[in-house]
Amino acid sequence: MYKVLLVDDEADVREGLVQEIDWESCGFAVIGTAENGREASDLAERLEPDVVITDISMPFLDGLQLAAWIREHQPLCKIVILTGYDEFDYARQAITLSVDEYLLKPFSADSFTDLLRRIKDRMDTELVEREDIRHLKEHYRTSLPLLRESFLASLLTRKLPRTIIEEKMRKYGLTLGGGCYLTAVIAVYPSALLDEEASGSSLRDSGDLDLMLHAILNIAKDSLGSLSLGSAFIYQDNIVLLFMNQDGAAAAWLEHVQVTLNRLLKNIHHYLKLFVTIGVGSRVRDLSELKLSYQDALLALDYRLVLGAEKVIYIDDVEQPRQEGIRLDELKEQTLIRSLKLGTEEELTNSISRIFDELIGISCTIHEVQIYLLEVVTTVLRTAKESGIELEDLFGPGFQLHAEIFKFSGIPEAKAGLLDIGLMIRRQIVSTRQHTYKDIVQRPFPIRGRTMVNQS
Numbered sequence: 001m002y003k004v005l006l007v008d009d010e011a012d013v014r015e016g017l018v019q020e021i022d023w024e025s026c027g028f029a030v031i032g033t034a035e036n037g038r039e040a041s042d043l044a045e046r047l048e049p050d051v052v053i054t055d056i057s058m059p060f061l062d063g064l065q066l067a068a069w070i071r072e073h074q075p076l077c078k079i080v081i082l083t084g085y086d087e088f089d090y091a092r093q094a095i096t097l098s099v100d101e102y103l104l105k106p107f108s109a110d111s112f113t114d115l116l117r118r119i120k121d122r123m124d125t126e127l128v129e130r131e132d133i134r135h136l137k138e139h140y141r142t143s144l145p146l147l148r149e150s151f152l153a154s155l156l157t158r159k160l161p162r163t164i165i166e167e168k169m170r171k172y173g174l175t176l177g178g179g180c181y182l183t184a185v186i187a188v189y190p191s192a193l194l195d196e197e198a199s200g201s202s203l204r205d206s207g208d209l210d211l212m213l214h215a216i217l218n219i220a221k222d223s224l225g226s227l228s229l230g231s232a233f234i235y236q237d238n239i240v241l242l243f244m245n246q247d248g249a250a251a252a253w254l255e256h257v258q259v260t261l262n263r264l265l266k267n268i269h270h271y272l273k274l275f276v277t278i279g280v281g282s283r284v285r286d287l288s289e290l291k292l293s294y295q296d297a298l299l300a301l302d303y304r305l306v307l308g309a310e311k312v313i314y315i316d317d318v319e320q321p322r323q324e325g326i327r328l329d330e331l332k333e334q335t336l337i338r339s340l341k342l343g344t345e346e347e348l349t350n351s352i353s354r355i356f357d358e359l360i361g362i363s364c365t366i367h368e369v370q371i372y373l374l375e376v377v378t379t380v381l382r383t384a385k386e387s388g389i390e391l392e393d394l395f396g397p398g399f400q401l402h403a404e405i406f407k408f409s410g411i412p413e414a415k416a417g418l419l420d421i422g423l424m425i426r427r428q429i430v431s432t433r434q435h436t437y438k439d440i441v442q443r444p445f446p447i448r449g450r451t452m453v454n455q456s
Contacts, residue, residue, distance in 0.1 A: 001029040002123060005047065007040040007054035007066065008033075008082070017053075020109060026116040037061025041069050042338050044077070051119060053080040067099055078119055082107075148172045149233040152242060155287060156183070156235065156294040159331055165287050176231075176287060178244035180253070183281045183293040184261060184312075186220065186239035187301050188212055188274060203272055213239060215272050223264050229257065240294070254283075261312045269310070277304045280314045326358055326368055328375040336376070340383045340426050348422055356415040370406070373414065377401050380422060387429045394428055395421070 004023065008014050014033045023030055031047050034040035038060040044052060052070055056063035067079050081102035100122075101115055130136065151168050154160065169176055188209065203212060213234050220232040220239055230243040241261075245253040261278055268276055279300030281293035300315040307313060332355055339348040355376055359369060381401055384391060391399050401421065408414040 002027060002050040002120065003031045003047065004028045004051045004053060005040060005044055005049040006030055006033045007035075007037065007052065007058070007063070009035050009055065009058045011035070013055075017112075021112060021116075023116075026113060027120045028116060037063065037066035037069075038334075039338070039341075040066055041073075042334055043342075044070060044074060048074065049077060050123065051078040051080065053082065055082045071098060078123065080115065080119070144172065148174060149235075152231060152233055152240075153235045155290045156240065157291055159288050159291060159329060161331060162286070162288060174231075176242075176244060178246045180245035180250060180283050180285060181287060181290055181293060182243045182245075182254075182257065182283050183290060183297045184241040184243065185279045185281075185294070185297040185301060186216060186241065186264075186268075187277050187279070187304075188216070188238075203274065209237060212272070212274060213237070216268055216274065216276065219267050219271065220264060223260055223267070229260060242290070258312075265310070265312055275310050277301055277309045278312045279303075280312060282315055326372050328355070328372060328379070332358075333375075333379050336379055337383050340380065340422060341387060341429055343426075345423060345426065348426055349419060352415065352419050352422060356411060359411055373405050374402065376418070377405050380418070380425065384425050384429075387425075388432060389425055389428050391425075394424060 001024070006014050006017055008017075014035070018030050018033065028051065031049060032043045034043050036058045037054070040052065040054065041061065043049075052066070054063040054066055058066075061069070063081055067081065070077050070079055078100045079098075081099050082105060083102055084105045101119060103112065103115055151172060151174070155165070165176075168174070203215060206212075216239050217232055217234055220241060224230050224232050224241065224243075230241065232239060232241050234240075243257050247253065261280065265276065265278060268274055279297040279302075281296035281298075281300065284290060284293045296315040300313045300318065303313050303318050304311065307318075332351075336348075336351045336355065339351040343351070359372070381391070391401065404421075405414055405418065408417050
């Protein structure tokens with residue numbers, strides 16, 4: 001069975017398609033439904049569907065924006081766009097996104113079933129081609145270095161959940177465990193600004209940046225690999241160095257990193273006759289925070305205009321250390337919303353626990369803690385409102401969650417109180433959804449222009 005994710009902002013359309021289409025006979029199973037593109041992208045990342053069937057006009061993230069996200073993050077997933085006559089020109093943009101099929105509304109159950117069978121035939125053919133095990137193993141073996149580098153590069157730009165990081169590490173055979181991490185970036189200094197020291201046949205004078213980067217990468221890998229300090233890879237016309245502290249002795253490890261970088265700077269000039277600058281970012285405690293260190297390393301590189309090239313520049317030497325602070329980032333916010341609307345009680349409990357765990361041992365002011373808790377409360381209130389839940393009906397007249405959260409005697413009590421409130425809101429959302437579903441299945445199901453009657 002191929003897995004399908006249905007996306008439409010109209011609940012009756014979603015439920016009607018689930019009930020009226022014989023998915024199993026077509027070779028599919030509906031594993032989830034979403035009411036907008038943002039919710040769909042969250043579900044797609046967790047459920048990894050084979051096919052996404054989506055409407056175009058939706059709040060937060062429309063169908064074409066969702067299609068672009070899927071193409072970037074799950075390129076093998078098939079995409080089907082549902083569109084009306086007034087959206088047809090807009091839907092033609094789907095061609096540039098490599099959308100696999102689109103169906104014009106109003107459509108019949110037969111035309112929808114024919115579309116599913118076409119997609120299944122295409123996927124069956126592609127599956128047979130991919131299931132040449134020997135070919136797959138060889139392709140994977142040769143692609144593994146690129147997959148590793150792609151994963152490491154993703155850590156520089158995105159804050160990935162710890163579970164995904166650990167899964168990728170196991171999958172790609174990477175050992176990235178440590179109590180502290182640091183990123184450095186090697187940038188080649190523009191040859192036009194250098195003195196002419198080398199002959200016309202030198203690597204520097206060749207002007208081939210790709211060749212220069214690969215030559216530097218070889219030296220960097222030898223330096224880091226022999227000392228088991230970390231990894232090196234090419235990213236955006238620079239060399240990125242990822243250092244890991246695996247033995248716990250922070251001072252000795254940092255001194256070791258400094259010695260290695262200074263030696264690396266000299267070796268690059270000695271063997272390649274290239275002048276480079278190395279920017280070193282701040283230290284972070286977790287791989288999910290690596291992008292902060294990378295951003296600081298790039299900032300350190302900017303100081304070469306003041307301090308000069310051919311140096312190792314540490315961001316902590318030229319700027320005040322980054323304040324640790326605390327904030328409700330997008331990942332925690334989306335996880336909380338998903339847990340309230342679609343998750344189990346255990347998932348909601350884990351989500352709220354992770355939010356409050358951020359307050360343990362953090363160095364920040366009481367004002368920052370208050371702002372953080374207000375962000376959490378606002379997310380809960382917004383989710384309840386979007387789901388049609390009136391808190392005064394649930395908790396009594398005059399209930400104000402923004403005020404209630406600060407009446408607790410401490411963080412543990414606030415955590416327990418917010419969890420109780422969240423669980424009550426979740427149960428009400430589930431109850432409302434169940435009543436809505438019962439109402440839908442007891443009446444004819446409209447698909448714009450045609451009525452499909454429940455036969456049960």
